[in-house]
Amino acid sequence: MSTAERALVAPLDVEKVRADFPILSRSVHGKPLVFLDSAASSQKPQVVIDAMSEFYSSGYANIHRGLYELSAEATRRYEAVREITRNFIGAGDAREIVFVRNATEAINLVAHSWGRSHVSEGDEVLISAMEHHANIVPWQMLCEEKGAVLRVVPINDRGEIELEALEQHISSRTRMISVCHVSNALGTINPVDEIVSMAHARGIPILLDGAQAVPHMKVNVEEIGCDFYVFSGHKLFGPSGAGVLYGRLELLDAMPPFLGGGDMIESVSFEKTTYAEVPQRFEAGTPDIAGVIGLGAAIEYLESVGWDAIEAWEVELMDYAVDRLAAIPEVRVIGTARRKVPVLSFDLEGVHPHDVAMVLDQEGVAVRAGHHCAQPVMERFEVPATTRATLAFYNTRSDVDALVRGLEKVLELFD
Numbered sequence: 001m002s003t004a005e006r007a008l009v010a011p012l013d014v015e016k017v018r019a020d021f022p023i024l025s026r027s028v029h030g031k032p033l034v035f036l037d038s039a040a041s042s043q044k045p046q047v048v049i050d051a052m053s054e055f056y057s058s059g060y061a062n063i064h065r066g067l068y069e070l071s072a073e074a075t076r077r078y079e080a081v082r083e084i085t086r087n088f089i090g091a092g093d094a095r096e097i098v099f100v101r102n103a104t105e106a107i108n109l110v111a112h113s114w115g116r117s118h119v120s121e122g123d124e125v126l127i128s129a130m131e132h133h134a135n136i137v138p139w140q141m142l143c144e145e146k147g148a149v150l151r152v153v154p155i156n157d158r159g160e161i162e163l164e165a166l167e168q169h170i171s172s173r174t175r176m177i178s179v180c181h182v183s184n185a186l187g188t189i190n191p192v193d194e195i196v197s198m199a200h201a202r203g204i205p206i207l208l209d210g211a212q213a214v215p216h217m218k219v220n221v222e223e224i225g226c227d228f229y230v231f232s233g234h235k236l237f238g239p240s241g242a243g244v245l246y247g248r249l250e251l252l253d254a255m256p257p258f259l260g261g262g263d264m265i266e267s268v269s270f271e272k273t274t275y276a277e278v279p280q281r282f283e284a285g286t287p288d289i290a291g292v293i294g295l296g297a298a299i300e301y302l303e304s305v306g307w308d309a310i311e312a313w314e315v316e317l318m319d320y321a322v323d324r325l326a327a328i329p330e331v332r333v334i335g336t337a338r339r340k341v342p343v344l345s346f347d348l349e350g351v352h353p354h355d356v357a358m359v360l361d362q363e364g365v366a367v368r369a370g371h372h373c374a375q376p377v378m379e380r381f382e383v384p385a386t387t388r389a390t391l392a393f394y395n396t397r398s399d400v401d402a403l404v405r406g407l408e409k410v411l412e413l414f415d
C-alpha cells in the first residue's frame with residue numbers, strides 16, 4: 001500500500017482493538033504486559049475464546065460420523081470454517097482447504113505425499129536461505145530418502161531473495177520450489193508473484209509458506225497462482241492446533257494419503273482400502289474441532305477489523321519502531337528488506353540476546369531471543385542469535401517506547 005493510499009484508509013482504533021484481547025490488560029512482574037512476540041504465536045481476541053468455549057459448553061460432538069443432531073451441527077460448523085477459510089485466502093473451491101495442526105504439518109504432508117511420488121534420485125528441491133526449519137527439514141528428509149538434492153537460493157545483505165539468483169538455481173531437475181511468503185527471522189516479504197511466474201514458466205510447482213504472511217496482509221492464492229499455501233491458526237490470532245494447507249484441487253486429487261486411519265477412507269477391508277475424496281483423504285482421525293471453530297472466529301474477527309486499516313497501522317508502527325531503534329547506536333537491525341512486515345530482529349552490541357530478553361522481561365516486555373528456528377539465517381548474518389520484537393495490529397507506539405526504554409536499561413546494566 002502506498003503512502004497516498006494509506007492516507008485514505010480510516011485509521012485503526014487501536015485502543016478498541018486492544019480491548020478485544022483480554023490478555024493485553026494483564027501485568028507481568030508488576031509492569032503492564034508489552035507483548036512483542038506475535039510472530040511466535042499471537043494473542044487471542046475474546047470472540048475466539050468465546051467461540052471455542054461455547055462450542056465445548058453447548059455444541060460439542062465428534063464430526064462426520066454421528067447421525068444425531070449434535071454431531072450434525074458440529075459437522076456443519078466445522079465445514080462452515082472450510083468455506084470461511086476458502087474465502088479468506090481466495091481459493092476457488094472449499095475442497096482445496098485441508099485442516100491440519102499447523103504449517104509444519106502442512107509442509108510435511110506435501111513433502112511426504114506429493115514429494116514421495118514426484119521426486120526421484122538426482123532430482124532437486126529448491127528452497128531459500130531464509131526458511132524456517134519447518135520449510136527445510138521435511139524437504140531434507142525427502143531428499144535423503146530419495147537421493148535427491150536440496151538446493152538453496154542465497155539471500156542478499158538486506159535479507160532478500162534476488163530473482164536472478166533464484167533463476168540461476170533452477171535446473172531441469174528442479175521438481176519443487178518451496179519458499180516463505182514472509183520470513184519469520186527477517187520480516188522480508190518475498191516477491192511471490194514473480195517467483196511463481198518463474199516456477200510455472202518452467203512447469204515447476206510451488207509451495208508458499210504463509211505462516212508469517214497471513215497475520216499481516218490480505219492473501220489471495222488464486223491471484224498469486226501458487227500450487228500450495230500453508231499457515232498456522234495460532235499465529236493468526238486463532239488457537240493452537242488448527243492450521244491450513246491449501247492445495248490446487250488438481251494436485252491434491254492426485255496425491256496419496258499422508259496419514260491413514262478413520263475418516264479418510266471410502267471402504268476398508270484387510271485385503272484393500274480405498275480412500276476418501278479430498279480434503280477428507282488428508283484429514284485422518286478426529287481433528288481439533290474446537291480449534292477449527294476458533295480459527296473461523298479469528299478469521300471473521302480480522303475481517304471485521306479490516307485489512308486496509310491493519311496494514312496501514314502496521315506500516316506506521318514499523319516506521320516508528322525502525323526510527324526509534326536507529327537512534328540507538330548499539331542496535332544493528334538484521335533484515336532490512338525494502339518490503340517487510342514489522343518483524344524486528346536485531347543485535348545489541350556486546351550483549352547476548354538471551355540477556356537482552358531477560359532484562360526486557362523484568363520490564364514486562366516479551367520479546368524472543370534465539371535463532372527463531374532459522375539457524376541458517378543466523379549463519380548468513382554471522383550471529384549466534386538475535387533479539388526479535390514483532391509487532392501486530394494490537395501494538396502501539398507506547399509498546400515501542402517501552403522496548404526502547406528497556407534496551408536503554410540493558411545497555412546501562414551491561415556497560
Ligand code: PLP
Nearest residue numbers: 102103104132134184211212232
Ligand atoms: N514457517 C514460518 C515462516 C514460521 O514462522 C513458523 C513458525 O514460527 C512455521 C513455519 C512453523 O509454524 P508452526 O510451528 O505453527 O507449525
